[in-house]
Amino acid sequence: MKKINFSDWTFIFDFDGTLANTTMVGVDRINYICKKIKLEEGKIPDKITLRELWGLPYKDLINIIAKRFDWLDSDCENFWKEDFLYINPKPKKIASIDTALNYVYDIGVNLAIISSREKESIIELAPICGINLNFFEYVQGSNCHEHIKPDPKVFDLIENYLTEKGRDIGKVVYIGDTVNADYEAAKKRGLKFVAIASSFMSTPADFVESGLDKKMIFNNPVDLCINTDKIIKFYY
Numbered sequence: 424m425k426k427i428n429f430s431d432w433t434f435i436f437d438f439d440g441t442l443a444n445t446t447m448v449g450v451d452r453i454n455y456i457c458k459k460i461k462l463e464e465g466k467i468p469d470k471i472t473l474r475e476l477w478g479l480p481y482k483d484l485i486n487i488i489a490k491r492f493d494w495l496d497s498d499c500e501n502f503w504k505e506d507f508l509y510i511n512p513k514p515k516k517i518a519s520i521d522t523a524l525n526y527v528y529d530i531g532v533n534l535a536i537i538s539s540r541e542k543e544s545i546i547e548l549a550p551i552c553g554i555n556l557n558f559f560e561y562v563q564g565s566n567c568h569e570h571i572k573p574d575p576k577v578f579d580l581i582e583n584y585l586t587e588k589g590r591d592i593g594k595v596v597y598i599g600d601t602v603n604a605d606y607e608a609a610k611k612r613g614l615k616f617v618a619i620a621s622s623f624m625s626t627p628a629d630f631v632e633s634g635l636d637k638k639m640i641f642n643n644p645v646d647l648c649i650n651t652d653k654i655i656k657f658y659y
Contacts, residue, residue: 425659427652427655427656427659429530429531429532429655430531430532430533431590431591432532432533432594432596432655433532433534433535433585433590433594433595433596434527434532434533434535434596434598434651435534435535435536435537435561435581435595435596435597435598436534436535436537436559436598436599436644437478437537437538437539437597437598437600437601437605437619438536438538438540439538439539439540439600440477440599440600440601440621440624441598441599441605441619441621441644442517442520442524442536442552442554442644443514443517443548443552443554444514444515444516444517444552444621445514445548446477446600446621446622446624447622448512448514449481450473452506452509452511453468453473453485453488454467455509456502456505456509457502459505460498460501460505462494462498465492466492466493466494466498467492468488468491468492470623472488472491473624474624474625475603476488477601477603477604477624477625478539478572478573478600478601478605478624479539479571479604480539480541480565480571481539481540483571485502485506489502513551514548514551514552516551516553517552517553517643517644517645518645519645520552520553520644521553521554521555523645523647523648523649524554524555524558524644524648525555526648526649526651527558527648527651528558530651532651533560534559534560535559535560535561535562535581536559536561536562537563537572537577537578537581537597538563538564538565539564539565539571539572539604540564540565541564541565541566542562542563542564542565542566542567543564543566544564545562545564561581563577568580572604572605572608573603573604573605573607573608573611575608575609575611575612577608578597578608578609578612578614582595592614595614596614596615596616596617596654596658597609597612597614597615597616597617598616598617598618598644598647599618599619600618600619600620600621600622600624600625601624601625602625602629602630602633603625606630606633606635607633610634615658616635616639617639617641617654618630618635618639618640618641619642619643619644619647620640620642621642627640636657638653638657639654639657
């Protein structure tokens with residue numbers, strides 16, 4: 424085995440549910456607002472629906488839910504009114520996430536973010552979640568590109584960016600927490616993938632069933648960072 428040159432590798436992280444402990448914050452928000460506007464039980468999205476759609480930009484997610492569950496125009500109007508007033512609780516910082524990312528950064532791995540959250544929101548939320556964006560040379564939100572996951576074209580801009588820097592696209596790893604959005608996008612693009620199975624949205628069994636080796640599934644980003652060398656050796 425050749426000695427690993429970590430600087431040859433680029434790890435691209437999803438944000439929500441991957442770097443930031445925000446999945447249940449989003450779920451609780453939707454459930455709270457649906458109940459606040461007194462939607463009928465049959466119009467409130469169930470876990471199966473959320474598992475299928477999670478990973479889309481928030482507005483797209485809600486619009487699809489509205490159509491699928493036959494919301495009236497008044498339901499949609501009331502939802503967005505309450506959503507505008509809703510204040511998310513601060514997400515809990517993942518223990519040691521700052522130290523873990525610092526380690527990967529220090530050994531030379533190039534770091535980036537591609538998320539379905541808008542870029543300005545990532546910038547605002549990252550410090551609260553203990554994420555130092557100075558470690559990341561590239562940050563792409565849903566408003567930075569006309570394509571969104573699971574469309575593999577979501578990686579067009581970063582591939583152009585990395586190619587201009589002389590980086591090897593074959594040494595790019597995308598890291599995400601959903602099968603339908605993250606893994607499918609990476610697989611269609613031919614990128615290497617590592618899963619963070621952090622919630623019910625996509626379990627380790629879901630990733631294995633979709634074809635991902637169980638060695639490339641972690642419960643949290645800290646464990647992943649600690650095992651950076653093992654991930655690279657697996658794909659090298």
